[in-house]
């Protein structure tokens with residue numbers, strides 16, 4: 001079942017982006033292929049991979065509104081002869097016109113094991129904005145209620161915000177795991193699925209109900225599902241039809257909030 005407020009399209013990301021009007025998206029969130037030989041990607045020479053990323057990131061910049069943001073999740077890749085696991089943000093952070101506002105470390109417990117080095121247990125999120133003087137940050141919507149001393153006072157005033165503390169720039173949120181006896185409840189049949197909790201924090205902090213969120217590499221549709229649960233419109237692009245089908249199933253199973261979402265279908269066509 002397709003819903004018009006959150007929609008996935010089976011299309012190449014660059015092709016899908018080219019159809020979108022300038023400054024039509026409030027928030028973009030994505031994790032692209034990392035060029036590490038996963039089943040859903042075609043491995044390219046490093047320079048070609050980086051140029052391709054620069055192309056689609058620049059397109060994301062074009063379609064994001066002047067006060068909008070782009071959250072980019074990146075891991076590691078090998079740079080032959082130079083580095084075994086080079087953080088991809090080192091290679092991509094300045095390859096689009098976006099302004100880099102902050103890097104978030106997403107730390108998780110599960111991960112690959114290693115005897116030759118420390119086990120990798122994090123990925124990064126780059127929070128880009130178009131305008132560092134005008135962007136949305138709804139801190140109260142994402143405060144962390146786990147405060148150690150909630151009743152501490154200074155000069156008779158409570159020191160802590162009653163809603164909780166700023167969650168900081170290291171987010172400890174479990175990965176979506178697979179396997180017998182360890183599979184996450186939200187697990188769909190996709191090898192690189194976002195946990196909804198990570199996306200929900202970004203959506204709640206950086207967009208408002210009814211706004212349009214874009215994921216150009218939507219995979220199993222986690223960004224779209226989080227958007228639906230939060231009452232946002234969303235559009236995703238994905239090349240593989242089986243992942244599109246999973247995303248549609250997940251969207252159909254996700255209940256939107258009961259309060260109204262704001263009017264409007266997704267505005268799509270360029271020059272329309």
Ligand SMILES: C[S@@+](CC[C@H](N)C(=O)[O-])C[C@H]1O[C@@H](n2cnc3c(N)ncnc32)[C@H](O)[C@@H]1O
Nearest residue numbers: 012013040192193194217218219220222238239
């Ligand atoms: C890292 S995964 C994203 C997973 C997603 N965050 C989720 O929660 O399921 C990247 C996705 O991009 C898709 N993909 C690869 N090349 C693409 C392209 N040129 N255009 C659109 N999608 C592409 C892959 O099939 C894969 O599902």
